[in-house]
Structure formats: structure tokens, C-alpha cells
Amino acid sequence: MPRTVFYVSDSTGITARTLGQSLLAQFEGLDLEHVTVPFVADAAAVRELVARIDHTGRQQGVQPLVFSTLVDSELRRLLATSSGCLLDILGVFRASLEQVLGVAATDQVGGARPRASDASYQQRIDAVHFALDNDDGARLSQYGMADVILVGVSRCGKTPTCLYLALQFGLFAANYPLTEEDLGSLKLPRALEPFHAKLFGLTIEPERLTAIRQARRPGSKYASARQCSLEVTEAEALFRQQRLPSVDTTELSIEEISVRIIERLGDRRGGAGLSHGR
């Protein structure tokens, strides 16, 4: 019988779940079932949840875990009446923060929630549309508006990374696919020449690229080990020759690739790093 883990939030529950799973990853051999309970907004919803937690615990014969990012004190107090093991993520740091900051915490829900009407939120949406419009070198004329232009061979991770940079950080990210015509000369494609400072190379191990391309176009020249190896070798030579910063995406998630790009952008812009988002 698994043990149930509840992730409880007055918003989406994504933070509660991410954090809870990071914590639980430190314990081996657990049999867990994960349940996210988002948008818990009032006492009635918490009471219903408490009944559900208690029922689950009785059925399973083990104490459920309850990760919560509820903000409201009254709702947190109510949730604490369940028989689950409550890990009150916001509550636990409130007292220390109140002491250091010398200010009392409010119960304002959703203060850090992205608001559809915020400028920074609108920028993320605009950035998504920019990434789509500028995917695969579609509109070279808009490169001037880009914060960063990712350069690499087909299927090395450019598109998902551009979209993540847009959705998470509101960065205007374009990408340029290196094709056979661009490779071999060690020169930048002409469309990229004016934008050297915005270029960022993505590379990947040829074996991994072959596997990805085979899944897409099995048996094609495009997906052959020889072609993949050739393209990667020449792309990497181009990055070295042109002194482009680059990152190997083989073992990295898009989150990690994105944060490494932002770090390097920060270096080139004078060390701002992730300080300002954009």
C-alpha cells in the first residue's frame, strides 16, 4: 500500500510539488502516490481536504504527507488539524523573516502570483510569440529585437530552450538552424554576422543526436550516424573559431540549459546574471 503525498496550494501547487519532490528524492525505496490539490481558497475547501487526508491515512494505515504553500493563517491552522504530517512551507519561515525584516507578515494570497495584467507577465506572452515567429530562422529581420539567438544543428534543443526562456524568463529568444550550407567554412552565416554578441551555440553528442533524429526520420541520411557526427564536429569547430559561448545539451534539461545561457548573458552584460530576470 503506497503512502499518499498531498501538495496543497491556494494557487497552482506547482511550487509545493517541485519542492516536495526535491525533498522526497533524498529518501530511497519509498512507495508514494502524489496528489496535487490546487486553488484551495476557503475554509470549506480545507475542511473537505482534511477529511480526505484523514480518510486516506486510515485506509493506508500510514500517515500521509502534506506539503502546503497556503498563505492564509486561518487556512493553515485548519489544515494543521488533519492527521497528516504537515510540512508548512511558507509558515515555517514566517517567524524568522518577521524577525529579520522587522515587519509583520500579511496574509496576502498570491502576492507573487503572475498576474495576467502585469507588464512582466505580458512580456512572457510576447516572448512566446516572438520565439514562435523566430523559430528555425523563420524571420531573420527580427533578430535585432532578440535578447539571444541560439545557434545549432537540427534537433539539438534550440526550440524547446527558446520557449522555456520565453515562458519562464520573458526573454526574447530566436534561433538559427545550422544546415550543411552553413557548415564547413568556419564562417558565420551572413544573417548572423551583425549579431555576434547575441549568439549562443548549442551542441550535443553525435550518438544522442542520431537517436533523436532516428525517432523522427528513421533510416534517412539526416538521421545517419555519419551525418550527425559530421554536422556536430563542424558546428563545434565554428563555435570555437568564432569564439561563441556554447553549452552541450546532451545531459542537461531545458531548465538547466536556459539558466546556463542566462548566466553567460549576464557575464557578457557585466555580471548581472539572473539578478534581473530580464
Add this chain to the structure above:
Amino acid sequence: MPRTVFYVSDSTGITARTLGQSLLAQFEGLDLEHVTVPFVADAAAVRELVARIDHTGRQQGVQPLVFSTLVDSELRRLLATSSGCLLDILGVFRASLEQVLGVAATDQVGGARPRASDASYQQRIDAVHFALDNDDGARLSQYGMADVILVGVSRCGKTPTCLYLALQFGLFAANYPLTEEDLGSLKLPRALEPFHAKLFGLTIEPERLTAIRQARRPGSKYASARQCSLEVTEAEALFRQQRLPSVDTTELSIEEISVRIIERLGDRRGGAGLSHGR
């Protein structure tokens, strides 16, 4: 002089920052500067960081805040030697979890980190490409593979939501734009008829839609208040007539829209909700 908040992580720092900002949103009138320090991997990096925190605190004359999701016990111990106020997000719950679970925590870094080689990670990437291939009704033939098909008028939020569902949850999300030809009859477009159970309507207040479209094509009929109002009224009538679940995106972020869609999908699939991601 602002007070600096450091977000420290052995991974991207995104969780530390999201959580820290949720916490700090409960305090009003603060003058803060935010610095994310990702990929802190060894003792040398922590020592350098400790020196930076101490220097910042002396310069500002106030104690910096340090939100950390470091996993390794030795690195956490080192970080605690800084003069900053340490909010050790993983550390604080380790003891309670060890007690409840009856297992000692390991120092395994990145256990919950998305791995580029994981099937679930590859599914997120595949889902991004699926969302791109099926944006704006581009390939009606692939609707059979979709987990969900978002339906709505142009610029009501379909595309960014599809991409978020793909990137965050690995869901295969397609979308179908309702145009004038589709509206007025209260009938589903023929391409959508076989997929009733996958359809989800997005709607938006006409005033907000007008503003979004005006920014894109100022002065056009497409962006006129009259046109926007007409399209939204008819799209909402279609959703009612066809009993499609729908959500008003006007005041919601893509995170919130996405989680509401997943909740409703769960209802239709028998209450699984967010339990299983996909």
C-alpha cells in the same frame, strides 16, 4: 540601500527563487535586490559565495537573506557560516521527514532533477514539438494523438497555454482557432467533431481581447471592439451549446489556466486530477 536576497541552489535555483518570492510577497514596503546563484556544486563555490554574502551585508549595513535548496549536508553546513539569514528550505524538513518515514535522508543531489535521458523528460520535449506542429489547427490529422485540444478565438491564450502544458506536464496539447466561418452556427467545426471528449474552450473578455489584438494589428477590423465582442459572444454560445468545459483567461496566468485544464481533464477521466502528471 536595498537588502540583497540570495537564492542558492545546486541546480537552477528556480524553485528557491519561486518559493522565496512567495514568502517575501507577504511583507510590504521592502526594498530588495534579488540574486540567483545556480549550480553551486562544491565547497569552493560555497566559500566564495559566503564571502560575497558577508561583503554585501557589510556594504548594505543589513543582513542579507539567503534562501537555499542545497541538498548536500557539508555544503549546507558551510553556507550556514555566512553572516546572512539562512532559510535552508530542504534542511528544515529533513528531520521531520526522517522521523515520519523511518528512513535516513541521503545527500543525493538532483534526485528530482529532470534528466535529459528520462522517458518523462523526453515526453516533455516531444510534447513541445507536438504543440508546435499542431498550433493553430495546422495539422488536423494529428488530433487523434492529442491529450487535449484547446478551442477559442484568435489571441485568447491558446498557444502559450499549449506550450506550457507541454513543457511543464508533458501533455500533448493541440489547438484549434475559431474563425468567422466556424462561428454563428453553434455547431462544432467538422475537424473537431470526432474529438468532443478532448475539447476545452478558452474565452476572454472582449475588452481585453481588443487591447491584445490592437497591439498586434492596430486599426484593423480584426482588432475592432465590435469584431472581438461578436467573436467572443458566439464562441461562448458554442461552448454552452456543445457543453464544452471552458475557462475565462482574462485574469488568469498560463500556469493557472493550465492547472485548471488538467483538473477538468482529471474530472472527465475519473478524478485523477493532477495525480499522475499525464
